[in-house]
Amino acid sequence: MTSALTRPARDEAEGRPRTRLESLTGLRWFAAFGVFFSHVAILLPVPYTNELFILGTAGVTFFFVLSGYVLTWTFFAEDTAPRFYGRRFARIWPSLFITTVAAVALLVGGLLWPTEGGTSLVWWTVATLLLVQAWIPASFQSDTVPHTVSWSLSCEAFFYAVFPFAVRPILRRTLRQLAVLAVVLIAISLGTRAWLWLANPQLTLENWFVSDLYYFTTHSPIARVSEFLLGIVIAAAVRRGWRSPVGLRAATGITVGYFALLWAWSWSGVWPTALAEAANRGSIVVFALLIAAAATNDLAGRRSLLSSRPLVALGRWSYAFYLVHFLVLFPIARQVFGLRSLYDFPQPSWAHLPYVLAGLAVSLVLSWALYRCYEYPIEKRLRALLRREPREPKAASPAPGAEPSM
Template identity: 30%
Template structure:
């Protein structure tokens, strides 16, 4: 360690955003419930899955959360070494569970290898060929979201497409945070509105002028399409910047935001639903963050643990579903049992695999800096 680093003042401890950590678990469970229902392991009324848009709106909430919390924790990010440590921290958080998801997903790939009907229904593959190797390469390099072919982005671990988006966002974040930090609040608001409107126009073009088999992918999974959600998360932090919000005003705004989100989810006036929801997600995140140390059921110890394990839950649940299908878990009560078991598995993975490996990678690869940038990671920081 350098002399400057040894003499550095203690790292700033920013207040943890515990309510956002609990919110992450709810978002992850929306995706899990959708996939367990779509695969037939559990049965819920169709309107529930439709309201969740098969989990797609929850993933957009993840992207907004990611932008907000990264801006909150790395608001002063600048300089070569801090940027290096930022990227190390992102890799340490993401990659160990990516590899575990591929390993579990390999069980399903091997099982379906000699079963063409399963290859087609599970992975959109008509036969086991070099496409599986290409798909594996995309999974290992976290690029599946850039490939508009189901046969390449569905094998091994389908939900990993969102990791392609996150890695893209992480690459841009050091530049984005400099811009948003320098801009005035009115400029930030105009920029956020412009990006959101541009996303809507892009979606409209894809819907009307691109064949459905390609346009649907570009709307649902393409990283460039979802950049607006990450940007709105950063903008939400910059517009709020930790300023207190009157408790009564916050309560009224929170109730109105939730009512608007539920109305859009049930009514679905615009498709995809995540587009009109994104600004509301940004407002929801600010209102929950502004609670500070005020009590919230989202910040209960059990919700904090489940929220911290939500990344493992999100990335491992579908490979585990294939295992459940392989061993013949019947739909109905047994499906609910294995879904609960999946949540418990995510807690175990977080406690004994994800968190220790994250610390190990950061210790080995991070470089000492005069001013430490790290804080407790919450809500996907």
């Protein structure tokens, strides 16, 4: 998910830009890595790190913006909705299926949180596999949802449904219109979250996770679609010839600086719960800047650390890593420290650190194996079948090298 060098394969005038944007694949790994540590902060907290690690929740925001960008970048004028849906199914559903089956097995085997099982487990498993769980607020308070991180895929499924109908009108906009649209989408994303916080000052760290507002502002596909649409707008501007005036190093520095400021803010003790929300929503701006800068860098033919082979490989594994990491961390926390619930927050301890590192190592090995032995081969076969195209030669680079998965 491919040479590290960018190479256009067709004239962009045909509406089919084919330059590989490998830096975006490398960036995917850092986003997945951030999500991993946000769950470490919940399940295996380490002293003095929680305020930093919890900022990793913004990794999902990055994936939503990136998804809109890459799908628009690889869109071509003669594409059809059925073909697009077929490619998306081949890309995300097989790995969702196998990891959901694994999650159910762990749940029934007593390695995850206690559950009532039975009909409720069957219902939530079906909802997960049909990618509709993010539309059901109760899914975030039920102990029979087997695959908790899959909520973002439910959001993505909605984004995919919208994409064929949104991309063409957006691609027809002028650069000035696209700029206005980007500002509007950012204002909607930030404004909605700010209004909810100001209108509900009673929300605290203790009651936030079980409130309907938590569902609406964090997991609802409607609440998150502006992030995906912003990615479409940025890609449309780049396809029209716009290039980021901010270089990749500067954009990286701005992103790091932004999260450093949030981390510093966390030590002030002001609005500790709002911090994670500010990271998720405020990060939409710095992530848009970073994605545009990385794409511009690749289009100019410049190499970067992000397009290096190790990071591109990790980026390809990032979808599998995202799906398996929670299923690794929770059993460790449960077996070693007796963690009993998703809302049973243990106290930070240095004794957790070796288990965090072990969880990271196991997650990496499993994600590599899942990608190489299952995800990529199954995707190739399904894409060939659904599009009625011959399968790629065995030695071909993975395609689509930079496509998002979350």
